[in-house]
Amino acid sequence: DTEVTQTPKHLVMGMTNKKSLKCEQHMGHRAMYWYKQKAKKPPELMFVYSYEKLSINESVPSRFSPECPNSSLLNLHLHALQPEDSALYLCASSQGGGGVRAGGYTFGSGTRLTVV
């Protein structure tokens, strides 16, 4: 299995809703990432988990809450979002937890989130 699987593919939520995005990989990768991508822009890093521990939080608002239940799963819990949070949310993984970068990232197809 050489894929990163993200669910759901599309999500529409109200500003008072609570929802979760899910990401799964079975490649044995020890680093997992959440990125946010607005239209026609490059991805922006949100969070990095290394060996299931939060390694980087790029000053993301607390209405976004990441969780890494085990080495294969990564969740992003959403609460009280704003319309400007509408974007494509990408999960990625990479080999090693120690920053080995030669293999690059494997990205999922993303969840397109619309906040109404």
Next chain:
Amino acid sequence: GEDVEQSLFLSVREGDSSVINCTYTDSSSTYLYWYKQEPGAGLQLLTYIFSNMDMKQDQRLTVLLNKKDKHLSLRIADTQTGDSAIYFCAGDSTSGTYKYIFGTGTRLKVLA
């Protein structure tokens, strides 16, 4: 801060070669990458080059790196309509082990 610039748009005819360019301000990246993003999809790693190399060829793809000019390019030979996508260059960030600096992205349109 680190800055990576790409031209916004490139249009080529099917069968021609495409050259996508990337310029960057920070030359300390260990690896430099090219990613492809098709509409509604995630990013797919196409190829990468180690910073002490000048050139890397991988089937239809040729990566050229000019460290002196801080310039990276991706040449796609015999461009096909399936190559239409957005292409991002990326390099390691000096501010963190896990962080990339992505370029602004180039939209390639291949005309049949």
